Amino acid sequence: MINKGLSKVGAFFLYVFSLIPLPVLYLFADLIFFLLYHVLKYRRKVVQENLRNSFPNKSIEELHQIEKTFFNYFADLLVETIKMLSVSATFLKKRYTVTNEEIVAKYEQEGRSYLIAVGHYGNWEWNTIVTPLMIKAKPLIIYKPLNNDVFNEVFKKAREKSGTEMIRMKLALREIIKRKKELTATVFASDQTPAHGDAQDNIMFLNQLTPVFTGLEKIAKSTNYPVVFCDMRRVKRGYYSCDYKIVCENPSETVELEITKKHVELLENRINAEPAFWLWSHRRWKHKPNLNNE
Template sequence: MSKLASHIGFLLLTLLSLLPFWLLYALSDLLFFLIYRIFKYRKTVVMENLHNSFPEKSSKELNIIARKFYHHFCDLLVESFKMKTISEKELAKRMVVSNPELVNQYFAEGQSVLVLTMHYNNWEWNSFLPYYLKHHCLLVYNPARNLTWDRFINRMRSRFGGELVSTKKIVKAVLNYKKKQQPTFTWLCSDQRPKANTRFWTTFLNQDAGFFPGAEALAKHTNFTVIYQHIEKVKRGYYQTHFEVLAERPAQLPADEVLHRYVSKIEGIIQEHPEFYLWSHKRWKHKRPTKNQQKQS
């Protein structure tokens, strides 16, 4: 993409973010009609993921979930770009943290925390968490291939005080802040698909699935309390999030226990309200490697 095309795109997205929410949701409804009815964006992927995850559900039930997912997905797109210009006051009404005191008590004790979540409901609005929290917030992300686009997105995500840190640099960043005795809140969306030769595999939604082992390794190394963050959709454009302790002293737990607890937690949430998960992602693309393949890697 040329620089001129990028700048034109960024200008259009900025103008889009200035629209009031009622108009953005009208646009979302139009977008839903186009990608669900006309272009059928990744519909094969979505239906395959749903069928494999919920083999007990009928085709009618799966189609209802898919339809709800696409509606929510379109809302998520317009809500994400609204982050460019939305005011702090407006976002505070729409993204509410019900129990910030659970996290802030660790700050009062001079302790850092690791926070795990997933691609569920509006994870992009998590960049607003520094508004509620006292820790220095490290928001972990995977850099985009297009550097110009990456800078645009990161400026939007860091508007409210969070520090964006790439997955390759997060360990160094966490250890540097630990050395300086500055308590940190390290946020990781840990349900993404890892490489095929990843070390940790388990059953997730009735299918073999690999998970990045980095979150567990970091928790073991630092012994920071691991917290799970759940995001609930209250109504269109309004979310509530709360925290709960997943592992108090991870260094003392058996190997992979943090990951097992995390997978169990997110699986239960998805099963209760599956329409809010990111079904268009090819989450189960890789197959569990054989023991020989793992040794060779």
């Protein structure tokens, strides 16, 4: 009860903080960057190791610049995520644009539901709020709940404010099948670390043999829903774009891992083009590949 009460107090103060205008929040982000990078040195060793292993051909100076740019972006991402607790979807739509939307519009005109792969790149949180304003299909976001029930409910409510529906990962297939007569767009994180028991396999990603979640591919094949990738970019501070790219139009005709390799490759291409804006602080390679999956 005490922990729940403290969590509610914390959630209240986060909401109050979110009411501050975004330009002022970016001043706080500058302070957060200084604290994380210079004082607390938050996960700097994790970031440095991930960068070294992912880009063995880059110089120390190049890796250092990517690391520093990442922490600047990460501080911005923190305040932008808090801001979504109170901001309107219309406000975010001015800062988040979509191109190639005719790809998904075609599926919608044909009455076909589809799957969207996104990475932890740019601002994937704003994507959950803006997407319902950009497409006709009902967006279903597959997610893993936060450990803290209070904060999980707070951020779930924020993400669903414009029509998105959050679906727990373990219920994904059941919910998709239940809604097969509806027009839906189901969003999966393409770089999610698979937990024990999750559908997974090993592929090369950023120069490393990496366990990857294959649930999206399995669902795509069982439903034959087309798969697209949201190629997200950080245009400038506080502005993002998503360029839809086709991964597969007829999943039932693909060979094993074809879909997974394709959407992971598209994410890798984006990271290679602008490496600083991926979530390098995540311990993505903490689990060694299970070679039995080979």
